[in-house]
Structures are given as structure tokens and as C-alpha cells.
Amino acid sequence: MKEEKREAFRKALREIKNLPTLPGIVNKLSRMAEDPETTTEQMGKVIARDHILAVKLLRLVNSAFYGFPQRISSIDSAIILLGFNVIKGLIISASIFEFMEEQDVELWEHSLACAVAASVLAKRIGVKDPEEVSTAGLIHDIGKVAIKMELPREYEQISLMVAEQGISRYLAEHEVLGLHHAEAGGWLTKSWNLPAKLVEPVSCHHDPRLAENEQITSAIVHFADLIVRGMGYGHGDDVWVGPLSQRAWRYMGLAPSDLDQVLDEIDEKLWEVKGFSLEVMNEPAPETETD
Amino acid sequence: MPRLLVAADEEILAGEHLTILEAAGFHLINAGSLKAAMSAILEDPPDLLLLARGFAAGGDEKILAAARSSLRRTSMPVILLAPDDEIVKIDWAQCRIDELITLPVSPGELMSRIKLAMARMNRVFDNNPLSRLPGNTSIIQAIQTRLDSGDEFAVCYLDIDNFKPYNDRYGFTRGDEVILMVARLLINGVDEGIEHNGFIGHVGGDDFVFIVSRDNCPNICEKIINNFSMVRNMFLSEEDLEAGGYQCKDRQDRETFYELLSISIAVVPVAANRFSHYGEVSSAATQLKHHVKEMDGSNFIIDRRNGYRP
Numbered sequence: 001m002k003e004e005k006r007e008a009f010r011k012a013l014r015e016i017k018n019l020p021t022l023p024g025i026v027n028k029l030s031r032m033a034e035d036p037e038t039t040t041e042q043m044g045k046v047i048a049r050d051h052i053l054a055v056k057l058l059r060l061v062n063s064a065f066y067g068f069p070q071r072i073s074s075i076d077s078a079i080i081l082l083g084f085n086v087i088k089g090l091i092i093s094a095s096i097f098e099f100m101e102e103q104d105v106e107l108w109e110h111s112l113a114c115a116v117a118a119s120v121l122a123k124r125i126g127v128k129d130p131e132e133v134s135t136a137g138l139i140h141d142i143g144k145v146a147i148k149m150e151l152p153r154e155y156e157q158i159s160l161m162v163a164e165q166g167i168s169r170y171l172a173e174h175e176v177l178g179l180h181h182a183e184a185g186g187w188l189t190k191s192w193n194l195p196a197k198l199v200e201p202v203s204c205h206h207d208p209r210l211a212e213n214e215q216i217t218s219a220i221v222h223f224a225d226l227i228v229r230g231m232g233y234g235h236g237d238d239v240w241v242g243p244l245s246q247r248a249w250r251y252m253g254l255a256p257s258d259l260d261q262v263l264d265e266i267d268e269k270l271w272e273v274k275g276f277s278l279e280v281m282n283e284p285a286p287e288t289e290t291d
Numbered sequence: 292m293p294r295l296l297v298a299a300d301e302e303i304l305a306g307e308h309l310t311i312l313e314a315a316g317f318h319l320i321n322a323g324s325l326k327a328a329m330s331a332i333l334e335d336p337p338d339l340l341l342l343a344r345g346f347a348a349g350g351d352e353k354i355l356a357a358a359r360s361s362l363r364r365t366s367m368p369v370i371l372l373a374p375d376d377e378i379v380k381i382d383w384a385q386c387r388i389d390e391l392i393t394l395p396v397s398p399g400e401l402m403s404r405i406k407l408a409m410a411r412m413n414r415v416f417d418n419n420p421l422s423r424l425p426g427n428t429s430i431i432q433a434i435q436t437r438l439d440s441g442d443e444f445a446v447c448y449l450d451i452d453n454f455k456p457y458n459d460r461y462g463f464t465r466g467d468e469v470i471l472m473v474a475r476l477l478i479n480g481v482d483e484g485i486e487h488n489g490f491i492g493h494v495g496g497d498d499f500v501f502i503v504s505r506d507n508c509p510n511i512c513e514k515i516i517n518n519f520s521m522v523r524n525m526f527l528s529e530e531d532l533e534a535g536g537y538q539c540k541d542r543q544d545r546e547t548f549y550e551l552l553s554i555s556i557a558v559v560p561v562a563a564n565r566f567s568h569y570g571e572v573s574s575a576a577t578q579l580k581h582h583v584k585e586m587d588g589s590n591f592i593i594d595r596r597n598g599y600r601p
Contacts, residue, residue, distance in 0.1 A: 017330070017334070060334070068472065068525075074525065076521060080476065080518045081475045083482065086333065089332065089356075092353060
């Protein structure tokens with residue numbers, strides 16, 4: 001039974017074309033695209049703050065059409081390779097939430113906060129490519145968006161279970177679907193030809209022990225996820241902060257005394273996230289309908 | 292079965308038009324909104340694009356721009372459909388399409404013009420099969436046309452340093468990826484340099500030529516080099532990045548240490564009456580290239596000989 005369900009869901013994931021984006025982000029980018037002074041880099045900075053557009057961009061650049069399958073893990077590089085006109089097209093073709101709920105905004109904020117925290121941790125630990133770790137943090141919960149869009153009934157069921165039984169979302173997902181959002185995100189990013197460097201941290205962010213090659217990145221994303229949850233960037237109904245993986249902690253090689261500084265730094269950066277979030281929420285809709 | 296994307300804000304083709312196209316073996320994909328058209332071009336590119344004029348808010352130009360830069364830009368013929376009384380208003384120097392069909396049109400003519408556009412595209416044999424950029428014949432023509440016009444411009448010859456050892460170490464497929472990467476950097480670098488008269492050609496292998504205005508040239512070269520250094524690392528293994536290069540056999544079969552990939556650009560500025568024949572431009576570039584290749588890392592140098600003042 002569970003196997004069948006998993007297979008059906010896997011099939012549905014393969015069909016996914018367009019995950020919805022917050023209207024504020026799309027409006028902001030559309031406005032920027034119309035301004036002749038806007039540079040590709042400026043658009044890139046905004047796209048790097050949205051998990052849906054970022055994943056869409058990476059999917060495009062790693063598609064067979066562009067000839068770089070599983071090669072490009074950096075948003076900046078993707079933007080350089082695709083160019084301004086393609087980025088503009090990407091924004092025009094982006095779909096926005098028809099009915100935006102509180103949870104959608106929170107998940108976006110959580111994702112961005114996780115990217116920020118992952119970047120601070122990556123720099124602190126001294127990994128070679130902090131941007132890549134930050135990108136993995138940004139898109140780590142993409143499976144959640146997919147579950148909500150593709151299995152709305154099950155999604156409701158999961159939410160209900162979380163509310164009634166007071167269990168974590170992760171457990172409820174397992175109960176209802178036979179899999180959890182990390183696994184779903186892993187399938188999705190893999191089927192979109194994203195590099196393994198990004199796929200593994202997404203699929204292993206709840207259990208970094210599963211990572212075969214990207215242990216450090218998976219450990220950082222795992223820890224960043226917990227930290228920002230603990231700091232109040234969670235997602236609505238899921239009140240539990242999951243357990244910290246011992247192995248992840250060892251991999252990162254941080255001393256408990258490092259944490260104070262790291263947390264302060266993350267806290268400071270999260271103010272910027274809040275500011276950006278407010279800006280996006282207040283972004284006016286375009287005057288002329290382009291669709 | 293060629294896939295034909297019909298991007299039209301309203302239904303302008305009658306049932307009989309569509310029937311004849313389907314009967315002729317076209318797989319029709321309809322995009323009735325700007326968003327649908329963009330998404331099809333970016334995510335599932337067709338073999339041909341039939342664009343009906345009339346999308347609101349500059350939508351026509353946006354679709355054209357996406358089609359031109361989405362893939363390897365020359366590969367997808369674009370056919371514009373426009374009402375007879377509107378075509379005189381179109382600025383043909385800026386409108387990069389391959390075929391025009393005026394409305395109303397008979398089903399027979401519609402089909403013939405689409406097939407003609409495809410056939411014409413296939414005759415353009417000069418394009419590089421990998422990058423789909425124009426090849427030698429077009430490059431020579433592009434340089435000569437500009438020389439004849441008496442305009443001032445800059446011809447930039449780019450090649451990838453240490454490309455052969457890269458191919459030996461990573462394999463040809465990976466080498467092709469690097470070629471495609473450089474082609475994309477050039478397309479985007481030249482397009483975004485606000486070049487109205489820019490040109491990009493692919494001589495073959497790791498050799499490219501691009502033509503831009505003299506004023507924009509240093510900025511564009513700098514940007515291409517910066518972008519290259521940013522993207523390059525995605526194409527190298529962690530091990531090699533750490534070591535800053537790798538050991539490989541050279542042409543005489545000796546073990547040699549090669550630096551990581553970089554690019555060299557030799558720029559020949561063309562002032563009025565400096566050259567009369569494209570051959571003179573390329574021989575000036577050949578000497579210059581020798582100098583720039585001797586420098587470490589990615590560089591560009593501008594030819595300042597022959598009394599030339601920038």
C-alpha cells in the first residue's frame with residue numbers, strides 16, 4: 001500500500017512543471033526587469049532569496065537544452081550562463097500562488113533564513129564554497145511545497161494529524177505518505193538534474209547520516225534548519241524542533257563556545273531577512289496586467 | 292515531427308489552417324498567453340516559433356528576446372504573423388525574425404512559408420554544430436561588411452588556455468561543456484553590453500570571434516573574463532582546484548604541470564582606413580594573440596600598434 005502510494009507520488013512529482021511563487025517576489029522582479037538600469041546581478045540577488053525561483057533557475061541551467069547537466073550548483077553562475085533575457089522570461093513564466101496562505105509565506109521565510117544561517121555556518125567552519133551550502137539551505141524544503149501542491153488532501157491530513165496528536169510534521173508525513181518531505185525534495189531535485197552536491201543535502205537534511213558524499217553540507221543544512229526553527233523561523237503548525245544529529249555536530253567541528261558568536265551573527269542577519277520579507281509583502285502589484 | 296509553437300494572444304488562425312499544418316506533420320503547441328509562451332520557450336523549446344503580433348505590454352518583444360537567447364539562438368526559426376496594415380510600422384533592423392507572414396493568409400501559403408523557413412534554416416550550414424553560432428564564412432563576412440561600411444569597431448579573438456590538457460584529463464564531453472559555457476558567456480556578455488551591432492562567431496574548437504563597438508570593448512572583455520573566472524570552477528574537480536592545476540603529458544609526451552582553465556582575448560580595434568581587408572585584421576590578431584597567451588591567467592590586450600590611438 002505504502003509502496004504504491006510512494007510510486008504514485010513519485011510519478012506526480014515527475015509531472016510538476018511550475019511551483020508557485022509569492023506574488024511580492026514576482027512583482028518586485030517584474031518591476032526590476034522593466035527598469036533599464038537593472039543589472040543581471042541585481043536580479044540574481046533577489047532570485048537567490050526565493051527558494052522556488054532559485055530551484056527553477058537551477059533546473060533550467062542544468063537541463064539538457066543548455067548542455068550543462070548536473071554541473072551548475074551556484075545561482076550566480078546560473079545567472080551568468082542564462083543571461084538577462086532568459087531571466088526575464090523565467091520571471092514572466094513564473095506562476096504565483098492563487099491562494100496564498102500564511103504557511104506559504106512562513107515556509108518561504110524559513111527557507112531564506114536557513115540559507116542565511118547555512119552561509120554563516122559554512123563561512124565559520126571554512127568550507128570551500130559557502131554559496132553552494134547556502135543554496136542547499138535555501139532549497140532544502142522544496143519537497144514540502146511539492147507535497148502541498150501535488151497531494152493537497154494528504155497535506156491537509158498531515159496538518160490535522162500534527163494539530164490533533166501534537167507530533168512533528170516529519171513523523172506525520174511518514175504516517176500518511178510513507179515518506180517525508182526531505183526524500184520528496186531529493187527525488188525532485190534529482191529528476192531536475194541538479195548537481196548531487198545540492199540533491200544530497202536536500203534529501204538528507206533531517207538525517208545527515210544518510211549522506212554519502214556531501215556530509216559537511218548536509219550537516220550544515222541540518223543544523224541551520226534547527227537553529228532558525230529555534231529562533232522562530234519555523235513553519236506554522238509544526239512546533240517541534242527536531243533532534244540534532246550527533247554525527248552532524250561532530251562533522252562541523254564546532255565547539256559549544258563557538259555557538260554564541262555564530263548565533264549572534266545569524267540573529268543579526270535574520271533582521272535583514274525580516275526587512276526583506278516586509279519589503280516583499282508590501283511590494284505593489286504591477287499597474288498593467290502582463291498576462 | 293517538427294514541433295511548432297503557436298504563440299498568439301487571440302485565435303488568429305482558423306481551423307483549416309491548423310488542420311493543414313497537422314496534416315503536413317507538424318506537432319502544434321498552443322500558447323495563448325505571454326506566460327504560457329515564455330514557459331514553453333524556456334522549458335520545452337519548439338523547433339519553430341510562429342508568433343502572432345499583438346501581445347499586450349511589449350509581449351511580442353519579450354517573446355522574441357527569449358526565443359533569441361533561450362537556446363543557441365540561431366537554431367529556432369521565428370515566423371512573425373502580422374496584419375497587413377501593421378507591417379510598415381515594424382522596425383525591421385531591430386526585429387530579429389526569419390520570416391514574415393501577413394494576415395489574412397491562406398492555409399496553403401501559411402504552410403509553404405513555414406516549410407520554406409525551415410528549409411532556409413537548414414541551408415545555413417555555416418553554423419557550428421556544437422554552439423550553433425555562425426562559423427568562418429559568416430565571421431569573414433561580418434568583418435568585411437563592417438570594414439566596407441567605414442565604421443569603427445573592435446574585433447576580439449578569444450581562445451581558451453590549456454584547453455587540450457583539460458580535454459585529455461576530463462574527456463571530450465566535458466570539453467564540449469566548457470566550449471558551450473564560453474559561448475553562453477559571449478552571447479550574454481555581448482548582448483548585455485548594449486551592443487546593437489554586436490556579432491559572435493565560433494571559428495571552431497576553442498576559438499571564438501566577437502565584434503563590438505570600440506567604446507564598449509574594454510568593459511565587455513572585462514565582464515566576460517570576470518564571469519569566466521566565476522563560472523569556471525563549476526567545470527573543475529575539487530582536487531584540481533585545490534592544487535591550482537594538474538600534471539598531464541604535453542605534446543612531446545613529457546609530464547607537465549598545467550594551470551587551470553583561463554581565457555585570452557586579443558582585441559584589434561579598427562579605425563577608419565586602418566585596414567581594408569579582413570585578412571589584415573586576422574593577421575594583426577595572430578601576432579597579438581601570441582603576446583596575450585604568454586601572460587598568466589585570463590587577460591585581454593588591445594592592439595595599439597601602427598600609430599593607432601584609442
